[in-house]
Amino acid sequence: MPCYIRRLTPDGLQPVNYEADSLAEAAQYEPDNGVYTVANSFNKTQVLKIDAHLDRLEDSARRANIPLQLDRQHLRSALRQMILEANFGDVRFRVTVSAQSPGTFILSIEPFAPPNTALIEQGVRCITAPNSARESAETKSTxxxxxxxxxxxAMPSDIYDTFLLDVNGYIMEGLGANFYAIFKDELRTANSGVLQGISRQIVLEVAPAIIHVNAKAVHKTQISRFTEAFLTSSSRGIIPVVEIDGIIIGDGKPGPNTLALRDAYQRWVHTHLEEL
Structure with a gap:
């Protein structure tokens, strides 16, 4: 099923001059000097923390010196119209704005299904990339x-994500996700040098009732001592990580704290949905 893509101008939705089968494929047609956000819908037209996504879009634009002109209601109405027209059911959508046209948005949507239950039940394998941490990581840039x-x-087919290491070997984030480790009975996650993910906001809200939180990055040399690990993104929620660089985390299965956090996360999500 193809991706449904439109430009949103002050005059409304307009067609684009390209086609793509997915958000990933559509990315090649989007500007290199812009900012964006990605989220998904629930129950067709409900969303989660949409204002937080738009707050971050505005913050990213400020950091990138893009004079963003954002009419939130205009954008929300357009997204809702596209979701209803496409009739995909739940969707994953991207909102992109370029430095050249800060008053025009590229809206792209694709069908969305939540992560396969096997990912949650079995966890995923990941690797690290040395000295790969992003500059200006707080900006969600195209x-x-x-x-x-x-x-x-470059990732092998059996690897789910790559974690970016800073120059000193600290684990910052994934390619499109935040990273967390449970180490010395604390939930550890980098507090700076990473994108402040929307799903991360939820984790940090629900986690203190389950485990002590220490917003400090962990080092690659500590991986063998992690008892649990996971990653988060808006479209996936919490995904357990059971292996990093060939090192088994804990007993090689999603741990009790990770699963408790995921349950709390899911409960939070379903009590905070709103209509577009």
Whole structure:
């Protein structure tokens, strides 16, 4: 099923001059010097923390010196119209704005299904990439959307994500996700040098009732001592990580804290949905 793509101008939705089968394929047609956000819908036209996504889009634009002109209601109405027209059911959508046209948005949507239950029940295997941490990581830029393609293509087929290491070997984030480790009975996650993910906001809200939180990055040399690990993104929620660089985490299965956090996360999500 193809991706459904439109430009949103002050005058409304307009067609684009290209086609794509997915958000990933559509990315090649989007500008290198812009900012974006990605989220998904629930129950067809409900969304989660949409204002937080748009807050971050505005913040990314400020950091990139893009004079973003954002009419939130106009954007929400357009997204809702596209979701209803496409009739995909639940969708994953991307909102992109370029430095050249800060008053025009590229809206792209594709059918969405939540992560396969096997990913949650079995966990995923990941690797690290040395000295790969992003500059200006707090900005969700289209430049990174294009630049990360080389790292994505370099991953073996059985590897789910690559974690970016800073110059000193600390684990920062994934290619499109935040990273967390449970280490010395604490939930550890980098607090700076990473994108402040929307799903990360939820994790940090629900986690203190389950485990002590220490917003400090962990080092690659500590991987063998992690008892649990996971990653998060808006479209996937919490995904357990059971192996990094060939090192088994804990007993090689999603751990009790990770699963408790995921349950709390899912409960939070379903009590905070709103209509577009």
């Amino acid at each position: 430049h990174w959307m294009h630049a990360r393609k080389a790292l994505q293509e």
